Each structure stands twice: as C-alpha cells, then as structure tokens.
Amino acid sequence: MLNVILPDGSTLNYTRRVTALDVAGDIGKRLAKATLAAEVDGKLVGSDQLLPAEGEVRLRLITQRDPEALDLMRHSCAHVMARAVMRLYPGVQLAFGPTIENGFYYDFLIEQPISEDDFPRIEAEMRNIVAEGELFERVELPRTEAVELCRELGQTLKVEHIEEGLGDEASVSFYRQGEFVDLCRGPHLAAASKVGAVKLLSVAGAYWKGDSNREQLQRLYGTAWFTQDDLDEHLRKLEEARRRDHRVLGRQLELFMIDPKVGSGLVMWLPKGATVRRELEAFIYDELLRRGYQPVYTPAIGRVELYETSGHYPYYKESQFPPIDLAAHWGEGEKYLLRPMNCPHHIRIYQSKPRSYRDLPLRIAELGLVHRYEQSGELTGMTRVRGFTQDDAHIFCTAEQVGDEFRGCLEMTQFVLKTLGLENYRVRLSFGDRSSDKYVGAPETWERAEAALAQVCREMPGLPEPHIEVGEAAFYGPKADFVVNDCIGREWQLGTVQLDYNLPSPQRFGLEYIGTDNQPHEPVMIHRAPFGSLERFVGMLIEHFAGAFPLWLAPEQVRVLVVSQKFEDYARQVERRLVEAGLRVGTDYRPEKIGAKIRDAQLELIPYMFVIGGREQEGGAVSVRDRLQGDVGAMPVDEALAKLREEIDAKTVRRVAG
RNA sequence: GCUAGCGUAGCUCAAUCGGCAGAGCAGCUGAUUUGUAAUCAGCAGGUUGUGGGUUCAAGUCCCUCCGCUAGCUCCA
Incomplete structure (x- = not known):
C-alpha cells in the first residue's frame, strides 16, 4: 500500500x-x-x-502558481520548438535545449542558416504542435539501446553525449511526442497543450559543448509565459532596456563617442561625459584619501620584461596589443608594452626603497589607463573596450593585515554603491580549482586565502551572503567580484578585490619588508578595483539612471531660460551668480517660445530650469521648474541656489527609474 | 576569433522587380519677442562604410576589407 x-x-x-x-x-x-x-x-x-x-x-x-512551473513549461517549449524546426528543416541535428532566465533556447546543427525571417514559420509550426496537444511520453532505455536509438534517428551529437557525457548512467531517459523523440532528463508538462504564449527572439551561433574548436551550432532563443499579458509585459521590459541603452543615450546626450577612425573599443569622453567622470573621480579620490590611500600617477606603457616578470605577458599574450619593438624600427632599443594592468608599476614604487613593517599597509592608488586587445566580437559600447581606466589600487600588507584590508575594500565599495543608489548587489567569491594546473602557488596558501575571504565577507554587516564559484579565480589568487543590479534588475559585473600571494614571491618580483625581528619578510598584495573601469561603471550608470543623472553628477545642472530676449540682461546676472556659486549652468537665449525651450531642456534631461520673464526680473527672482515635478513656482535667486546646493552636497538620488 | 544579420545626410528612417537618392528632426539664414514639452518660411546638407566585379544601368546582385548588432568563445 x-x-x-x-x-x-x-x-x-x-x-x-x-x-x-x-x-x-x-x-x-x-x-x-x-x-x-x-x-x-x-x-x-x-x-x-x-x-x-x-x-x-x-x-x-x-x-502555474508554483515557481518551478515557468521553468518546466519553458523546457517543454524548447522541445516544441525543436520539433517544429525538425519538421521544417529535415536533417537537423539536435544539441541541447535548456531553459534560461525568462526563456529557453535550443542548439541545432543545420547546413542552412536560419534567419529571423524564418521565425514566423517556426512559430506557426509551434502553434500547430501546441494545438495538436500531444502528450510528452517518458521512455527509459538502457544506455546501449539509447545509443542505438540515437544512431537510428541520425542524432550523432546525442550519441556522443550519451557515450561521453553520460558515461556513468545505467539508463537514460527520452521524451517522445509523436514523431519527435529527444534525449532529455525531464521532467516535462504532461502535454504540449499546456504551453503558453511564446515568441522567438533571436538566432545566434554557439559552439557544441562550449568549445570553440568544435562544431558551430545555430542557437534559437525564445521566451515563453503562461499568458499573453505576461509575454507582453516581458517584451515591454526588453523595450525599456533598449530605451536605456548607454550606447544610444551616450550619443543622444553627447556623453561619449567611439570612432572607428580612432579605433574600435577606444572610448572618447565628450565634454558632458567627461563632467560626469570628473565628479565621480573627485568623489572616489576623496574616499581614497579618507581611507589612507596614496594616489600616484604612472605611465601607460612599460618595458616588456616587467610583464614577463609579472607573468602576465606570457599568460595573456593573445589579448594584449603587441609590444612596441624599438629595435625593429631603429636597429637598437628595447620593447615596450602598452600596459594591460597597473600592478607592475605600483610594485616598482613599492620597491623603490627598503620597506619596514611600519610602512604597512601601504596603499597605492591610481585611476590607471590600461589597454587590452579584446577579441573583436567582444567589444560593446563602454562596457567591453580596448582601453579603459581602472579605479585601481594595490595594498601591500602583512599576512595578519589581510582581513582588515579586505574588509576596508568591501566597506568603501558598499559606501560608494550606496551613494549612487545601487542598493542591490551580490558578492561572488571566485575560488581556485585544485584539480586544474591553471593556478600558481601552493594549495595551502590558497586554502588560507579563500578561508580568509569567505570569513570577512560573511562577517561584513550589510553584505549579502557571498556566492562561491570554484574555478573562477585569477591565476594568482582568489577574488571577490561585485555584481550589481541596476534599477531594472539587470546584473553588471563591476569590480573586484583579489588576493595575490604570487607577484610578491621570489619567483616574481620578490617583494620584502623588514619585520620587527629585523628579518626580511614577504608582504601580501591585494589588487582592488571595486568599480572595475570608469568606462564600464559610467556605462552602467547611464542605463541605471536612464541618462537622468542625480544633480551632483549632471553635466548641466541648471538651464536659464528667458521668456523673451528682452530679459536677457537680468538672466545673465542670474547666470553669473550661479556660475560663481559653482553650478554647471546652461542658457537658452534663442528667440524661441518658452515652451520650445522647456521641451528641449526636458529632452536633454536637465534637472532644473530657471525660467525668467518680466515678473522675475521685477522681483529679483527665478521661476523654478523641476524636471520631474514641473513648475514649482517663483522664489528669490538665493533660495533657489541654496536648494540646489543642498541637493548637490547631499548627493541626493531623487529617482532612478523612468 | 566564430556564426548570423546589418551599414543610405549630424540623428531617426524611406527609396516597388536592378531604372533620375528622398523625408522628418538637428544645422544655417530671415521673419517672429513669445509665460512652463515643438512659431513660420527659405537654404544647405550624399562618391549610399571601403575596394573590386556583373550589367546598357547597382543603394539594390556577387566578392574583399572595415565597422556595428545579437550570441558563442575569452575576460589579468
């Protein structure tokens, strides 16, 4: 029973x-x-x-009400799509078809390219299959029979997967729907009729088993929801994300440009973008100084030997701009590398004189410009580029100081993110994989470093429980990465704090300090760039704020608008006072109607407008228009100024969404 | 780097089957002097990303390179 x-x-x-x-x-x-x-x-x-x-x-x-339900339905949806594709394109080889966030994909091996123009046909066939409503029937087969079945079906990728990927399984499961049979762990919906509202979104290439040396497959992406309303809502969100695209806003708002004539992946900050960056830099420098960092400036190139010593040049040779070989041009001279990271320069500063335990921790900071030759297909706006500015610092400390220093890095990052209204983020602890030979250094050192990182993160007030990912560490040490959610929930991997027991070692730079025992000791290094790069960080901020920066960051904080050119003289007096008070002021003295001037300023996302006409001139006032609230009435210039000053000094974030 | 798609004025886009490259916005000039999201008129703006090919004729078809987009691979 x-x-x-x-x-x-x-x-x-x-x-x-x-x-x-x-x-x-x-x-x-x-x-x-x-x-x-x-x-x-x-x-x-x-x-x-x-x-x-x-x-x-x-x-x-x-x-439908359970959280697993959507995932389950999307998985069945992937099967329905695969079945539709097989009906339309004979000879298709199936690879994998998992669910992903908000949807699913399926990888196919087909000669004939699928394009977005084919989506309506595929979607129509999928609707047929859903209407047919056939059952998903689970079939368990012994391994050898499973291989035999896949052979018969001509699914050689599946044969390979059973033989190599599922080597340990005694039996494997299939799901059958009429003529369509697919190797699959399941589970599935009982029948295709339970599939909801579906839309195919894109097609792209993907490698079999994620290996760039293997077959290139065609991956079809789709999204699926239980109701049409949910689907429409999701499509609206995608549209919203497109509207916030920093590449689009960056051009519209004249924040930055990337010019193929200068070079792919090389960002040029236009005056307005440069203003945002300058404010952020000033803020970051303030915080660095408050926390005992010592800013330095070092050159953007260095001799190749420096990076051979660090190990980066041999390790990342393919993704660096090739060395500048003076000998090749002039018959003699050395080779220089456009620096791909700042640490070697900072290490040489450390080594510029003997260091004592009294100097530690030594915190060397620089907004350092680095260049990396990223693969062409990787470049995207400001977020993946070939030249970028790290908010970098290197902390040299004793082994005992590592915990405190690491905690300090986390604390500063928390503070800066909070100031910008970025309240949702997680910390990903990337650990080494002991079974891989990718990592340098003794296993005991790794164990110790990883334990220290995890403990500090767990004890840190206000920090969410860290996610641990094995095999994601840098080759020289474990790291903690910050993954920030913007206001529409997208994740951005920003900066990182990394422990390094490698570069200070005698095999690399051989760093030393004299301890209380009058003997030389090896310091530990911490690399930290909590915002990653200024380029990526500002790219994220553009999307987070949808281009409408908080007042302290806004390129143009106030625009003075005159109702008629008759009031230009008074407006210029107001303008001068604002400029003298340190505000970034724009003006609009065109012979346009006030409505047109307001519209232009609204579209440029300028936080405040001071409207000036006869009434204001008589009363020594301005009419304040708030970008978010509209007309908030007239007030004396001093009062308006004080209001803005207060909002700037408090770094108020008034609204991030919309 | 790989696969697919795309590249027309500063921006957003049009141009039927291969048949005279066009509009809106922005810009410039003039008129208008305006009270809280677009005043009117005129002018100018192009070697259709590059180089080659097919054709009587190419924005349109073919090839090369460059760039962009999506994804894969990579990410110190």
Missing part, C-alpha cells in the same frame, strides 16, 4: 499504482486540470509518472 502525504499534512492511501495526476484527480477535477508536474520526495517529476507501489511519499502538485 502507498501512503501519499500532501503538503498540508493530509494523506491518501492507494493499493493500486497511481500517478501524481491520478492523485490530483482524486482531490479535485480542477486541480487535476491545473497540475503541470509534481514534486515527489523533493524531486521534480512529470505528472504522469507512476508513484512507488508502496511505502510513503511526500507529494506536492505543481501548478
């Missing part, structure tokens, strides 16, 4: 074999109709799978 325990504690007993769907049917007809799958003793299974004959099982029925 089988004893089925439901989440509310009630139980049902069966002497015959039943499926989750049978149980749902015994509870209620509507529940049975709504049931998409089931969780049996914590494991997700199809609703049509037989429960054990006897014993006791905990059963939870999954309906």
